[in-house]
Amino acid sequence: MSAIIFILQLILAVIMLPFHILYYIGIWDRTSKKTFPLFLSKASIIYNKLMEEHKKSLFNNLSDFADSSKELRLLEIGCGTGTNFKLYPKGCRVTCLDINPNFKKYLSKSIAESDHLKFDGFLVASADNMTPIADASMDVVVSTLLTCSVPNTPAVLKEVKRVLKPGGAFYFLEHVASTDESSLISFFQKVFNPTWKMLFEGCSLQKATWKDMEDAKFSELNMRHIMAPTIIILITPHIIGYAIK
Known part of the structure; x- marks a missing residue:
């Protein structure tokens, strides 16, 4: 089988x-x-329509992690074009972080359309080295479709835990490798992965991100595997959930 894939x-x-x-x-x-960023601004419209109910369900308890003043401090890593903003609770203070500065143009449009939120800025930085973000300064960190393209997921999770307050939560929605290695999806993920990574900014079809989540030793991990209703079968396997520091 490996010879055929090669x-x-x-x-x-x-x-x-x-x-x-x-x-x-x-x-x-x-x-x-x-x-x-231009491609993602178009593709994310389709993806978010298909995933809207999953995202609404995921983010429905965000406010539970607000501080005593009821103000939720949220950091979105790999914020992209800001398609999650409409799902965040009113009054939430959002800090955006992405390694690609070219997203700012598209992010500005989403910010302008999100007057129910307060924005604390856009930081150009890698998710595995978020030095501008202070320790224990965030109530919530959000990551959607990020870990597929970072080279060191454990380093990202270490940074997430650093910037979260004690009892803070990390929300995630990520496409991952198929858990069934005998499936056609797994077969074609392996075939297409080298070219896919080249075309889509290092995005890997073979990330076992759920193992990194389990190894990160959060105090509580609420995670499940789903087959997402995406139009590209290669990225249908997803994990979704949140972890508490």
């Missing part, structure tokens, strides 16, 4: 050879950092 990966690499050449000489990386 052969199919080679065939796909040949078909996508122009993109691979652009990637290895650095042109694709520079270009995609500017074009990916």
